[in-house]
Amino acid sequence: MLDLKYIVENRDRVIERLTVRNFKELHLVDELIELEEKRRKLKTESETTQAGINAASREISQLITRKENSEPKKKEVAVWKASLQPLSAELADTEARINELILRIPNLPSSQVPAGHGAEDNVVVRESGPKPTLPVDALPHWDLAKKFQLIDFDLGTRITGSGFPVYTGQGAKLQRALVQYFLDFNTAAGYREIQPPILVNENTAYGTGQLPDKEGQMYYINEDKFYLIPTAEVPVTNIYRDTIINEADLPVRMTAYTPCFRREAGSYGKDVRGLNRLHQFDKVEIVQLAHPAKSYQVLEEMVAHVEKLMQSLELPYRILKLCGGDMGFTSAQTYDFEVWSAAQEKWLEVSSVSNFESFQTNRMKIRFKDENKKNQLVHSLNGSSLALPRIVACLLENNQAGPEIRLPKPLHAYFGAGVIG
């Protein structure tokens, strides 16, 4: 969430930035500023009263010690308390209201974010070489998966439901090879490997911004009040919740492989065919906690890192800078990576690299002590490197060669062969 003090002090800029996002509820900004003023008044007032009560209590203590009559003083306190009661009730209401409203305001797009309404306004930053032309009898990945017995979608449906594929044989091994390759690639660049829980509690889901808004997207275990993670970002970023990091330890870099679970309620049709959209999928994530002054440098570095990984997979890709209208609620700036699915003839998103600035860390209270010994919020960033299913889809489709499917060089050692066949 945004810092309320920042909103109060930078009202016009906040409005202007939210407009870039096409945020509709701009009135919330002024409402919050008014509520904050009210809150401060109430707080001062109720604390003054409380200070009086505390002082009187200390006097009572002394009266009792001296065995003097404390009853008049107690009556006095009762009067204080009666006047405090409505004050603190109103203060609590005001704070609750502030809390409710501020959670509805999305992050401010950075100054580099282009204005726009949706996907059509995103800016293509880079596009790799030419798209391959496949033979006319080329197959989409779901057919290839069947032909080479790599993935069994029907079996997954029987065991769990749609969107829960079963990877078999070389298909399963390809998953393992990709995960291992991605993790090795990340740790070689200085990311510390983490294996986090894939069920998280409410506080954790709140910390990265999945709650209160997106509970419908997550699977929930009612019995224990746990959420299945939609991405490793959630448990991994929360590792540093409520901590003050040494400035010298910044940036913190972490990478994790986890399965990810998304309910994707309401999705259907050809967009969800095959591996395009699943309820359970594998992803390797990178997360950084960075000094606020360096976070945009870190963002570019992460984009370059993911791009290098993309290139090594020898797939046609492009990088988009998302426009204000297409960015996630918590993001200040986002780059999306898409790979070209040659048989489906469309771009598939495989990575999203974002700087959240202090939007998440403000919730999680992840801070560092700066040179003036003041606590400051760090900036959090994350990105996929990479989400597996769509990469697999493109690897299969783009590299199909009759009786076999060729694999890019870096995977040969991990897969134990150069081709699927």
Next chain:
RNA sequence: GGAGAGGUGCCUGAGUGGCCGAAAGGGCCGGUUUGCUAAACCGUUGUACGAGCUUAAACUUGUACCGAGGGUUCGAAUCCCUCCCUCUCCGCCA
């Protein structure tokens, strides 16, 4: 899941109703001593949100925080209730 014990500051650990934000030791930071290191000695050492002062910082001051949330009381780390977690034993188990 059953029985018992317990959750205090960066760490260890005291504190069972009244200046306790919290003893003591350790660590950390600053200083003295020292050829250097070590040792010794002295001092400092939480977070959040308000108010005052200020260009700002420093500072002064108030409130809250001793697992979380409620309650009792003039007053709660200390008593009561609910929840979470940790440890020991039993049960179950990859």
